[in-house]
Amino acid sequence: MPNVVKPSDSSALFDLTGQVAIVTGASSGFGVRFCEVLSNAGANVVMAARREDRLAALAARLPNSLPIRCDVTDDEQLRRLVDESIDRFGKVDILVNNAGTSDSPVKAEDEDPALFRAVVDVNLNACFVLSALVAKPMIERGEGGSIINIASIHSIVGSPSIHQAAYVASKAGLTGLTRDLAAQWARHRIRVNAIAPGYFETELTHDLFVGDTAEGGQRYIERGALMRRPGNEGELDGVLLLLASSASSYITGETIAVDGGWTAK
Ligand SMILES: NC(=O)c1ccc[n+]([C@@H]2O[C@H](COP(=O)([O-])OP(=O)(O)OC[C@H]3O[C@@H](n4cnc5c(N)ncnc54)[C@H](OP(=O)(O)O)[C@@H]3O)[C@@H](O)[C@H]2O)c1
Numbered sequence: 001m002p003n004v005v006k007p008s009d010s011s012a013l014f015d016l017t018g019q020v021a022i023v024t025g026a027s028s029g030f031g032v033r034f035c036e037v038l039s040n041a042g043a044n045v046v047m048a049a050r051r052e053d054r055l056a057a058l059a060a061r062l063p064n065s066l067p068i069r070c071d072v073t074d075d076e077q078l079r080r081l082v083d084e085s086i087d088r089f090g091k092v093d094i095l096v097n098n099a100g101t102s103d104s105p106v107k108a109e110d111e112d113p114a115l116f117r118a119v120v121d122v123n124l125n126a127c128f129v130l131s132a133l134v135a136k137p138m139i140e141r142g143e144g145g146s147i148i149n150i151a152s153i154h155s156i157v158g159s160p161s162i163h164q165a166a167y168v169a170s171k172a173g174l175t176g177l178t179r180d181l182a183a184q185w186a187r188h189r190i191r192v193n194a195i196a197p198g199y200f201e202t203e204l205t206h207d208l209f210v211g212d213t214a215e216g217g218q219r220y221i222e223r224g225a226l227m228r229r230p231g232n233e234g235e236l237d238g239v240l241l242l243l244a245s246s247a248s249s250y251i252t253g254e255t256i257a258v259d260g261g262w263t264a265k
Pocket of ligand 1: 024025026027028029030031048049050051052070071072073097098099100101122150151152153196197198199200201202203204205
């Protein structure tokens with residue numbers, strides 16, 4: 001007979017007070033929002049990206065935050081990111097592998113292999129290298145942790161209308177990486193999960209929302225998403241907090257789509 005456990009207090013369930021989170025791609029779009037959400041929940045946030053002015057502006061708004069310039073394709077800079085995070089806050093509990101780029105729109109038969117490799121380097125290889133760098137001290141501390149990979153609906157379905165072979169391949173690879181790191185590190189209480197967003201307006205998706213291509217972009221999203229609209233700012237907050245906090249203490253290896261039903265069809 002299992003012990004009777006009282007229902008959780010919902011605010012305590014998602015509380016991140018005293019936790020330390022690294023967020024890559026923190027200079028725009030989802031990354032800015034993720035830093036704000038984690039900070040609001042009580043975490044100390046390390047913000048990484050290449051555009052330092054953007055990071056400094058965000059750091060000025062968030063208490064107990066640390067901006068660090070970092071190109072995620074440079075292993076040495078990733079190593080420094082983890083070392084400086086631990087020097088400042090003593091540990092890392094949460095990693096959000098969010099930095100991403102795209103090769104769209106280019107037909108596969110015309111795509112420069114160097115561009116393909118460059119996209120995979122940011123979207124997949126860097127997530128592997130940084131996850132391993134963060135996992136080592138997590139394993140040594142023995143307190144576990146949560147790694148959250150920002151995947152995409154194109155981890156799950158192809159992209160026939162917007163040609164982006166490298167993006168789709170790298171994001172599909174990221175869900176495989178998510179499962180395998182979850183399998184390897186479950187014994188260390190490190191959970192590894194992914195979020196697969198549909199289309200949201202950010203710098204990455206600018207052309208679908210602004211200018212001459214916006215009308216076609218809206219039609220594309222209305223056709224693709226069962227809910228016939230893009231995601232709104234804030235609609236990833238809940239899933240981020242779920243995966244970062246002890247509310248998801250028995251979830252690992254999962255990719256959760258937040259896509260208005262795009263991949264449910
Ligand atoms: N927006 C969407 O609809 C959507 C949907 C599904 C998945 N996603 C994923 O969500 C993540 C965030 O994208 P977003 O939409 O927020 O786009 P975004 O506004 O363009 O942000 C991309 C971020 O990645 C960083 N970045 C790119 N290359 C980097 C590098 N080599 N080193 C370090 N940082 C790098 C950029 O920072 P710097 O340029 O300052 O370095 C920027 O902060 C990406 O992984 C993307 O694939 C987005």
